[in-house]
Amino acid sequence: MLKGMLLERVAETSRRVAATTKRLEKTDLIAALLGEARGEEIEIAVAFLSGRARQGKIGVSYRTLHNLGVNAAERARLELMDVDRAFTAIAGVEGAGSERVRGALVAHLFSRATAQEQQFLSALLVGELRQGALEGIMLEAVAKAAKLSLERVRHAAMVAGDVTAVARAALETGEAGLADYDIRLFRPVQPMLAQTAEDAGEAIEDLGEAALEYKLDGARVQAHKSGDQVVIFSRALNDVSAASPEIVEAVRALPAKDLILDGEALSLKPDGRPQPFQVTARRFNRKADVEKIRKELPLTPFWFDLLYLDGNLLHEPQARRFAELQKVAPVIPHLRTSDAVAAREFLEEALERGHEGIMAKAPGSEYATGARGRAWLKVKRAKTLDLVILAAEWGSGRRKGFLSNLHLGARDTEKGGFAMLGKTFKGLTDEMLAWQTREFLKIEIARDANTVYVEPKIVAEIAFNDVQISPRYASGLALRFARVKRYRTDKTVEQTDTFQTVKKIAVGGIGGE
DNA sequence: GTTACTGCGTC
DNA sequence: CTCGGAA
DNA sequence: TTCCGAGGACGCAGTAAC
Numbered sequence: 001m002l003k004g005m006l007l008e009r010v011a012e013t014s015r016r017v018a019a020t021t022k023r024l025e026k027t028d029l030i031a032a033l034l035g036e037a038r039g040e041e042i043e044i045a046v047a048f049l050s051g052r053a054r055q056g057k058i059g060v061s062y063r064t065l066h067n068l069g070v071n072a073a074e075r076a077r078l079e080l081m082d083v084d085r086a087f088t089a090i091a092g093v094e095g096a097g098s099e100r101v102r103g104a105l106v107a108h109l110f111s112r113a114t115a116q117e118q119q120f121l122s123a124l125l126v127g128e129l130r131q132g133a134l135e136g137i138m139l140e141a142v143a144k145a146a147k148l149s150l151e152r153v154r155h156a157a158m159v160a161g162d163v164t165a166v167a168r169a170a171l172e173t174g175e176a177g178l179a180d181y182d183i184r185l186f187r188p189v190q191p192m193l194a195q196t197a198e199d200a201g202e203a204i205e206d207l208g209e210a211a212l213e214y215k216l217d218g219a220r221v222q223a224h225k226s227g228d229q230v231v232i233f234s235r236a237l238n239d240v241s242a243a244s245p246e247i248v249e250a251v252r253a254l255p256a257k258d259l260i261l262d263g264e265a266l267s268l269k270p271d272g273r274p275q276p277f278q279v280t281a282r283r284f285n286r287k288a289d290v291e292k293i294r295k296e297l298p299l300t301p302f303w304f305d306l307l308y309l310d311g312n313l314l315h316e317p318q319a320r321r322f323a324e325l326q327k328v329a330p331v332i333p334h335l336r337t338s339d340a341v342a343a344r345e346f347l348e349e350a351l352e353r354g355h356e357g358i359m360a361k362a363p364g365s366e367y368a369t370g371a372r373g374r375a376w377l378k379v380k381r382a383k384t385l386d387l388v389i390l391a392a393e394w395g396s397g398r399r400k401g402f403l404s405n406l407h408l409g410a411r412d413t414e415k416g417g418f419a420m421l422g423k424t425f426k427g428l429t430d431e432m433l434a435w436q437t438r439e440f441l442k443i444e445i446a447r448d449a450n451t452v453y454v455e456p457k458i459v460a461e462i463a464f465n466d467v468q469i470s471p472r473y474a475s476g477l478a479l480r481f482a483r484v485k486r487y488r489t490d491k492t493v494e495q496t497d498t499f500q501t502v503k504k505i506a507v508g509g510i511g512g513e
Numbered sequence: 514g515t516t517a518c519t520g521c522g523t524c
Numbered sequence: 525c526t527c528g529g530a531a
Numbered sequence: 532t533t534c535c536g537a538g539g540a541c542g543c544a545g546t547a548a549c
Contacts, residue, residue: 021530021531022530022531023530023531023533023534024531057520057521057522059520059521059545061519061520062519063519094545094546095545095546096546096547097546097547098545098546099546099547130535130536132530132534132535132536133534133535134534134535134536135534136533136534136535137534137535196526217524218523218524219522219523219524220523220524234522234523235522235523235524236522236523238522277523277524277540277541278524278540278541278542280523281522281523281524281541281542281543282541282542282543283542284522284523284524284542284543285521285522285523285542285543285544286542286543286544287543287544288543288544371533372533373532374532395537395538396537396538397536397537397538398529398536398537399536399537399538404537404538405537405538405539422539422540423538423539423540424526424538424539425527425537425538425539426526426527426528426537426538426539427526427527427528428527428528428537429527429528429529430528430529463526465525465526466540468540468541469541470540470541471541471542472540472541478539478540478541479539479540480524480525480539480540480541481524481525481526481539481540482526482539482540483526483527483539484527
């Protein structure tokens with residue numbers, strides 16, 4: 001009887017992958033390991049080295065792992081298959097007392113692992129492997145190990161919606177094995193993604209003639225239909241049919257037997273304007289009272305692409321896919337133009353109607369599953385505020401040793417003091433990180449475990465997309481997608497924006513109270 | 514029963 | 525979701 | 532250009548604790 005691959009082999013590879021910053025070296029290390037794996041082990045190894053369990057999230061928290069209190073094994077004996085079976089068992093526990101049972105199962109697994117293996121398993125389970133390689137590098141490694149072209153492997157994985165099975169097929173049966181991974185009904189494909197453009201003008205400049213569409217602020221949905229059978233998938237390819245019965249019904253009624261649609265679903269107010277995102281979000285991942293909530297907050301799907309209609313359309317140009325789509329389903333508001341002025345007007349119209357912005361698509365482009373290319377561009381509009389930094393949290397990973405995540409405050413001219421509007425760590429260069437760490441420590445007024453509180457005197461220009469109602473912050477409001485544009489050392493606190501200004505933006509955006 | 518907290522998925 | 529850094 | 536990782540805001544589900 002052959003011995004299976006040891007967990008140690010994977011943990012050691014992960015450690016070495018993390019140790020180098022060179023992409024090719026990472027690829028080589030992973031490819032070498034894949035060459036040694038057999039059968040199901042291939043799928044397990046691919047999942048682990050992509051930073052996840054085959055079972056997905058299995059409900060093991062940071063806290064569970066820290067309260068284990070088990071010793072490490074002396075010798076590495078755990079096989080990949082053992083670990084995979086243990087994960088399946090752990091994921092299956094539910095109900096009252098489940099946290100204790102799960103903890104016991106995790107403890108037993110960990111007691112059989114060496115110290116290094118324990119470290120690897122911990123990182124894997126909390127999703128913090130941070131070896132500088134995820135699915136992108138994995139695809140390259142699979143291609144290398146199977147001696148196939150990267151494009152071939154990537155396409156199969158994206159159309160299959162999953163790398164693990166494709167990796168196994170590629171390694172076991174090569175080119176022939178990948179032939180099965182064509183688009184197929186009820187097997188979701190990775191949705192095509194977009195890059196950002198500054199404004200409508202840049203999008204037209206990039207694309208020439210472009211297919212413009214409203215960008216709606218809801219959730220991405222992929223609908224599969226064959227006859228009466230309909231399944232709706234989310235962006236992460238979860239089956240969300242149960243939570244969105246009205247979408248299922250709408251798709252079932254479409255005049256085509258077999259199709260796959262791509263679109264965005266959101267809830268509209270009675271006047272046709274969109275609900276704020278956080279309101280539409282009440283429909284996502286929902287199990288309780290679906291029939292009741294669908295009456296209060298019905299979801300409306302807006303379709304913008306057709307991937308399959310009695311056959312594969314992925315490789316057809318966008319213009320043809322959209323034309324076919326219009327014959328069978330209600331489509332998103334759209335405009336085909338090469339005129340920058342018309343594009344700008346279209347953007348203004350979308351914004352005026354309460355939407356997020358527009359998309360601009362290359363009419364000649366195929367549906368590049370899972371790719372974030374320049375064939376699709378998104379144009380949104382950010383707002384900015386000058387805010388005061390109230391505190392900063394110590395960073396982790398490559399930001400360890402630097403003050404990173406910033407607490408943002410706006411002057412409250414009524415109550416005095418500052419209203420906290422959330423936090424951001426985005427938009428900071430290494431230079432800014434170093435600067436703020438230095439400067440903040442000079443004006444420190446207090447600290448706790450992870451946070452340094454500072455005198456409220458540093459001003460930063462903060463970009464954001466929306467103001468949301470916040471159940472978390474005392475101010476009652478929080479910024480959505482906040483990021484730092486620059487520090488305003490030229491501005492005093494008295495010159496910053498006030499909480500009262502923020503409230504006005506909120507009322508404008510949310511629709512008033 | 515109700516609340517608090519964490520995990521997960523959406524953006 | 526956004527951004528900056530590295531290859 | 533592509534990939535990665537630094538983490539942000541919500542809301543719901545599920546358990547544990549009260």
